[in-house]
Amino acid sequence: MPVNGNVFAQQVLTFNKQYLDKYNLDVSNVNTYADLEPLLAVIKKNEKNVMPLAAGQGFKVEAQLEYPIENGMPFAVDLKGDTTKIVNQFDTTELRDNLRAMHKLYKKGYIAQDAATNTTEYPLDGGTWFARQETQGPYDYGDTLLTQVAGQELVSRPITTPMKTNAQAQMANFVVSSNSKNKEKAVEVLGVLNSNPEVLNTLVYGEEGKNWEKTDNDHAKLLDGYKANNHLSAWNTGNNKILYPTANITEDMIKTRDDSIKAAKQSPLLGFNLNTDAVKTELSNIANVMNQYIDGLNTGTLDPDKAIPEMNKKLEKAGYEKVRKELQKQYDAFLKENK
Numbered sequence: 001m002p003v004n005g006n007v008f009a010q011q012v013l014t015f016n017k018q019y020l021d022k023y024n025l026d027v028s029n030v031n032t033y034a035d036l037e038p039l040l041a042v043i044k045k046n047e048k049n050v051m052p053l054a055a056g057q058g059f060k061v062e063a064q065l066e067y068p069i070e071n072g073m074p075f076a077v078d079l080k081g082d083t084t085k086i087v088n089q090f091d092t093t094e095l096r097d098n099l100r101a102m103h104k105l106y107k108k109g110y111i112a113q114d115a116a117t118n119t120t121e122y123p124l125d126g127g128t129w130f131a132r133q134e135t136q137g138p139y140d141y142g143d144t145l146l147t148q149v150a151g152q153e154l155v156s157r158p159i160t161t162p163m164k165t166n167a168q169a170q171m172a173n174f175v176v177s178s179n180s181k182n183k184e185k186a187v188e189v190l191g192v193l194n195s196n197p198e199v200l201n202t203l204v205y206g207e208e209g210k211n212w213e214k215t216d217n218d219h220a221k222l223l224d225g226y227k228a229n230n231h232l233s234a235w236n237t238g239n240n241k242i243l244y245p246t247a248n249i250t251e252d253m254i255k256t257r258d259d260s261i262k263a264a265k266q267s268p269l270l271g272f273n274l275n276t277d278a279v280k281t282e283l284s285n286i287a288n289v290m291n292q293y294i295d296g297l298n299t300g301t302l303d304p305d306k307a308i309p310e311m312n313k314k315l316e317k318a319g320y321e322k323v324r325k326e327l328q329k330q331y332d333a334f335l336k337e338n339k
Contacts, residue, residue, distance in 0.1 A: 032101065040052035053131045164267060
């Protein structure tokens with residue numbers, strides 16, 4: 001049973017507003033990673049204990065791409081190109097440019113020098129970071145939810161377009177095990193979770209009257225007892241449609257939410273799942289190659305103009321072309337079936 005939440009998502013660059021205000025920084029023209037440079041320079045010069053761009057192991061540089069397997073593998077559909085073709089994501093113009101921009105930021109010291117192996121957390125509610133990357137969807141109401149969770153005002157700029165993807169469809173689902181001794185009761189619980197506002201709002205906000213209270217217009221006013229980390233997250237809990245919006249969510253914002261869900265584009269890969277039977281060995285070999293490069297490239301540690309050609313040679317030996325052809329064959333059949 002899928003969670004009815006952020007059925008589409010987009011990637012955003014998020015800024016800690018305390019530093020925007022302190023240095024009178026304008027983010028209205030930030031649309032790419034390259035646009036970050038002058039802002040990060042100010043932070044590096046003036047805030048010695050603040051990481052200009054919080055990036056570490058697992059960070060993913062984004063572009064207008066969709067992934068038939070996962071974003072850490074080299075296969076992709078270029079949404080700015082021929083969306084019927086499977087290509088190497090690292091050979092697309094936009095991603096290469098973004099990786100070059102990250103490498104430039106890294107060389108200037110705006111990213112931790114050990115970022116490729118760094119697992120340091122930069123808490124959302126802290127002041128140890130200036131910019132970071134986040135994922136947002138319609139039930140985030142712009143930066144409203146992010147700001148609520150952080151306990152401080154955050155400001156974001158989108159770097160990808162809203163898209164309904166496999167990743168979002170698979171993001172949060174509840175499954176009843178085939179081995180469950182109480183299958184009917186388990187499904188009944190999921191039914192309650194998705195239909196009973198009292199249960200869902202309690203799970204997400206906490207005890208009514210102590211952590212929050214319901215307003216006259218079916219909104220939730222958070223009280224002093226509310227602590228975001230003590231409750232379940234709305235995005236992976238249940239039917240967000242029956243979750244009371246917080247008091248600062250206006251009817252216009254709710255309308256924008258619903259309109260944006262209708263307007264969001266659908267990925268050409270939505271519903272596609274690769275049958276890996278014919279390429280299991282090659283996929284394992286390719287994953288081993290990617291593990292050598294993925295974090296180095298995405299954190300700017302490696303020069304993409306040197307690392308990508310080297311990586312591609314190893315990918316070819318690992319069986320890249322065999323997997324790409326198998327992917328293309330299955331994707332062609334999928335597209336034909338879903339015309």
